[in-house]
Amino acid sequence: MTDPAAALVHIIGVGNELRGDDGIGLEAVRRIRAAVPGTPPEPIAVSARCGDPVGLIDMWSRAPAVVLVDAMRSGEPPGTIRRFDAGRDPLPVVSRHSGAGTDRLPVAFGAAASTHAGGLEAAIELARVLGRLPPRLIVYGVEGRSFEPGMAVSDPVRAALASLVRQVIAEARRLVLTAAAVPRQATLRRPVGTRASRMLRNSRVA
Amino acid sequence: MSEPESTRTIRTDYLARVEGEGAMYVRVHGGAVRDVKLRIYEPPRFFEAFLRGRAFTEVPDITARICGICPVAYQMSSVRAMEDACGVVIDEGPIRELRRLLYCGEWIESHSLHVYLLHAPDFLGYPGFVQMARDHPRLAEQGLQMKKAGNALMTLIGGREVHPINVRVGGFYRAPRRSELRALREPLQRARQTAQETTTWAAGLSFPDLVAEPELVALREPGRYPIDAGRIVSDRGLHVDPRGFGEHFVEEHVEHSTALRSRLRDRGTYLTGPLARYNLNFAALRPAAQEAARDAGLGPRCDNPFQSIIVRAVELVQATDEALAIIDAYEEPDRPAVPVTPRRATGYGATEAPRGLLWHAYAIDENGTILDARIVPPTAQNQLAIEEDLRAVVQRHLSLPDAELTLRCEQAIRNHDPCISCATHFLQLTVDRD
Numbered sequence: 243m244t245d246p247a248a249a250l251v252h253i254i255g256v257g258n259e260l261r262g263d264d265g266i267g268l269e270a271v272r273r274i275r276a277a278v279p280g281t282p283p284e285p286i287a288v289s290a291r292c293g294d295p296v297g298l299i300d301m302w303s304r305a306p307a308v309v310l311v312d313a314m315r316s317g318e319p320p321g322t323i324r325r326f327d328a329g330r331d332p333l334p335v336v337s338r339h340s341g342a343g344t345d346r347l348p349v350a351f352g353a354a355a356s357t358h359a360g361g362l363e364a365a366i367e368l369a370r371v372l373g374r375l376p377p378r379l380i381v382y383g384v385e386g387r388s389f390e391p392g393m394a395v396s397d398p399v400r401a402a403l404a405s406l407v408r409q410v411i412a413e414a415r416r417l418v419l420t421a422a423a424v425p426r427q428a429t430l431r432r433p434v435g436t437r438a439s440r441m442l443r444n445s446r447v448a
Numbered sequence: 449m450s451e452p453e454s455t456r457t458i459r460t461d462y463l464a465r466v467e468g469e470g471a472m473y474v475r476v477h478g479g480a481v482r483d484v485k486l487r488i489y490e491p492p493r494f495f496e497a498f499l500r501g502r503a504f505t506e507v508p509d510i511t512a513r514i515c516g517i518c519p520v521a522y523q524m525s526s527v528r529a530m531e532d533a534c535g536v537v538i539d540e541g542p543i544r545e546l547r548r549l550l551y552c553g554e555w556i557e558s559h560s561l562h563v564y565l566l567h568a569p570d571f572l573g574y575p576g577f578v579q580m581a582r583d584h585p586r587l588a589e590q591g592l593q594m595k596k597a598g599n600a601l602m603t604l605i606g607g608r609e610v611h612p613i614n615v616r617v618g619g620f621y622r623a624p625r626r627s628e629l630r631a632l633r634e635p636l637q638r639a640r641q642t643a644q645e646t647t648t649w650a651a652g653l654s655f656p657d658l659v660a661e662p663e664l665v666a667l668r669e670p671g672r673y674p675i676d677a678g679r680i681v682s683d684r685g686l687h688v689d690p691r692g693f694g695e696h697f698v699e700e701h702v703e704h705s706t707a708l709r710s711r712l713r714d715r716g717t718y719l720t721g722p723l724a725r726y727n728l729n730f731a732a733l734r735p736a737a738q739e740a741a742r743d744a745g746l747g748p749r750c751d752n753p754f755q756s757i758i759v760r761a762v763e764l765v766q767a768t769d770e771a772l773a774i775i776d777a778y779e780e781p782d783r784p785a786v787p788v789t790p791r792r793a794t795g796y797g798a799t800e801a802p803r804g805l806l807w808h809a810y811a812i813d814e815n816g817t818i819l820d821a822r823i824v825p826p827t828a829q830n831q832l833a834i835e836e837d838l839r840a841v842v843q844r845h846l847s848l849p850d851a852e853l854t855l856r857c858e859q860a861i862r863n864h865d866p867c868i869s870c871a872t873h874f875l876q877l878t879v880d881r882d
Contacts, residue, residue, distance in 0.1 A: 293517065
């Protein structure tokens, strides 16, 4: 398995497999692991994350491009897959501390983990403020139906799994190809460009 | 702003997507607080049922999933209870030390998240840590750096950052090498330094007046600050083995909460967590932690729940300093676990989760199949005490405008770092006038 510190792209599944559809991100990375060899020449690392989202900041500081996969609730039919360029724009989540009448979230990520330290979007915005976002950060959200404890991933959400896995792997491979162009817009403090370019040259993915 | 004779309702409804996970309701009428209800999210109830019929060896892996912030607490209370049932005692030696070390990692992770990112914004006047980090990036970076040091301990001893998989009944699947542990000394030394600075910083914050009235309950063990073992004691004379928990503590169901609230039989409300631990065990703090407390102007007793942020900082000094001491003295065990043979019995385990006492009891049969499980988490135990704090805070600050009063209520809830810390960010206030 590729070490995230040596990867060009780090795919991270987020969720809790004991909370129904919140397990979809973890299920996705299990499938992705099987599909992506994760050894050179494939400079893609795959990880799972449950618990407080703030911890993601350390995880994603290791690679120049990161793809997060998480469950979401946005009112779309269960199983709907949405892609967000979170490195470019904040996730479309209304401030959680907004005034009366505006506390509806167009999109909410995850389930129980968010009761502790804010959701995925808070971790992303904290990293943005501190200059600790990876140069590229893409979030794939999968519309969940039920987040009840003890339930399995529901059928309509599971039905989206194959397409989700295909899209995330395609995204990761695109990011590998464009990683060399990253330094121009890099927000990461350390000079990733040199390493990224060198690794890209050494990899045969292209 | 409301007049004294009007009815004010302060209510927080957690988002519909996580119904019932945590909510607060306060009603004020005629210048007096009439009603305070805290509704909390409590996953252990589901797990108790889920555990029945499973093998006794599965408890640490299953209960670790109850909480993403304090999985080690659930693991440690569960393995202690199973070992108690099976007649095995691990009270000294490298396995015990490794358990404490792992637990220190969790305290460091959980407390630093709470002190720097969840509680600090309340004191500095920000709605959340993202806004705070814009003006105080160093504070947020310190939080992340401390968390990382805790993560490193969790990853090495627990096998991964969250939901450790290396803990088993009887010990561990694999014990770390001395050299692996020594690599953690440098980040832990930096974390200890940061914790000391943070204690001083926290002491300089401004604290609303509030005195904790409930009986304080924590573990106590001779010569050691309570983390992973001890007897259950209180500041009003309670002194029982975890086995006696059920005789002295009762759980009651209340309509407004899916959780069971705990109270001391014939005595009432009690409080567990950092304030209780500190007040009942100041003498057992390591010298570095006592010194940090003294430098912060904190005596051996702290009765203001708002000052729990200082006590947590002191406990961060304690946890980092103790982790370093354990690493320095560590001898690799001959084997990472002792054998544990099941027998038909009931076992009890209590440890100190970062947010308070966590008690487990399991009945197993001679094959080790779990017949019954009971888990009493700290937030359910603190529910009444938090409601009492809210009552006092609202009564004292009735003259504040609604928005400020709401924030003060949120801050008062976060004093106890309940598993709904964030839920209270969704506070929505409505004012009804008669």
